[in-house]
Amino acid sequence: MDHTNHLMPLRILVTGAAGFLGSHLVDLLLEKGHEVIGIDSFETGSPKNLQHIGDAQRFRLINHNIQTPLEGLQLGHIDQIFNLACPASPIHYQKDPVSTLKTCFRGTENILELAKNKNARILHTSTSEVYGDPKVHPQPESYWGNVNPFGARSCYDEGKRVAEALCYAYHENYPDLEIRIARIFNTYGPRMAHSDGRVVSSFIGDALDGENIKITGDGTATRSFQYFTDCLDGLQRLMNSNYTQPVNIGNPGEFSMREFAEIVAEMVSEKGKPKVLITYLPRPSDDPNTRKPDISRAKEILGWEPTVPLREGLKKTIEWHIEQRK
Numbered sequence: 001m002d003h004t005n006h007l008m009p010l011r012i013l014v015t016g017a018a019g020f021l022g023s024h025l026v027d028l029l030l031e032k033g034h035e036v037i038g039i040d041s042f043e044t045g046s047p048k049n050l051q052h053i054g055d056a057q058r059f060r061l062i063n064h065n066i067q068t069p070l071e072g073l074q075l076g077h078i079d080q081i082f083n084l085a086c087p088a089s090p091i092h093y094q095k096d097p098v099s100t101l102k103t104c105f106r107g108t109e110n111i112l113e114l115a116k117n118k119n120a121r122i123l124h125t126s127t128s129e130v131y132g133d134p135k136v137h138p139q140p141e142s143y144w145g146n147v148n149p150f151g152a153r154s155c156y157d158e159g160k161r162v163a164e165a166l167c168y169a170y171h172e173n174y175p176d177l178e179i180r181i182a183r184i185f186n187t188y189g190p191r192m193a194h195s196d197g198r199v200v201s202s203f204i205g206d207a208l209d210g211e212n213i214k215i216t217g218d219g220t221a222t223r224s225f226q227y228f229t230d231c232l233d234g235l236q237r238l239m240n241s242n243y244t245q246p247v248n249i250g251n252p253g254e255f256s257m258r259e260f261a262e263i264v265a266e267m268v269s270e271k272g273k274p275k276v277l278i279t280y281l282p283r284p285s286d287d288p289n290t291r292k293p294d295i296s297r298a299k300e301i302l303g304w305e306p307t308v309p310l311r312e313g314l315k316k317t318i319e320w321h322i323e324q325r326k
């Protein structure tokens, strides 16, 4: 099937459908007229993220952990699979590291088997964490990374690396199996809960609650933040391209955590909240020092680059967090 110009609605499976990014992807695919099957184990995703869809005819949500094969689910014909299922926040993926590794390895294997059996194209969501604590800056896809194989983050970093290797190996063994690999860099937006633990929702949630913003480390670590709508546009373009190598999907705007905390503090104060203070806590082990995507490949192959400036995305995200508190 030609996926590039699909005027025809497709049947699309999204794993991790109740998560922050997965639920937004489901919304977008339904808006485009596709039929969507969502899979989620609800360990980190929440049914609340999909509640607004109601009983839409074109959407079905299944409670299933991808660590178990999906063949018994009677899914019928599938054209495309977006594999997003995996805890992504360090506090979540480190809670049960064996389970995180199983999701990355067995889960991805199960999804690849399904894709093979259904003759479906699969887009696997990998991560900037495959570059570890990078020694090349910014990070192009050709960089092999600097990952600690034996530490607190290994379950996720190595898990995501083995998942990429599995996609590659399946494509080698079964050349007709169409794979796409997106390396997603720090993404934020509405539906990433205050309790998620990642920096954007933690800073905003704490600031709105009148708590100090907590920087873990000395504030010099850098990250590059992408608004979710840009990320989804990149994922869609990649899925519908013919490109089988990994592609970075991220926003190259780089900020130190101190700069970022000051921006959040200022923007939350503008909402009439008292002045927000910053506290420094110990740095988590193996926390990468820097991170910034080289997006030349995405620009060239997909004609994609992010369009939402940080302050614009943050404004919408802060408004969503305010709504949650009503």
Ligand SMILES: O=C(O)[C@H]1O[C@H](OP(=O)(O)OP(=O)(O)OC[C@H]2O[C@@H](n3ccc(=O)[nH]c3=O)[C@H](O)[C@@H]2O)[C@H](O)[C@@H](O)[C@@H]1O
Binding pocket: 087, 088, 089, 090, 127, 128, 129, 156, 184, 185, 186, 187, 197, 198, 199, 200, 202, 203, 214, 215, 216, 217, 221, 222, 223, 257, 283, 284, 287, 288
């Ligand atoms: O969102 C992402 O793309 C990535 O986020 C995380 O990686 P990380 O960059 O460490 O994400 P955060 O936990 O948001 O941390 C970013 C920086 O902020 C710091 N941080 C985090 C949380 C906090 O409350 N305060 C704080 O200063 C961290 O130490 C780190 O230096 C995950 O490991 C990846 O799943 C995911 O791909």
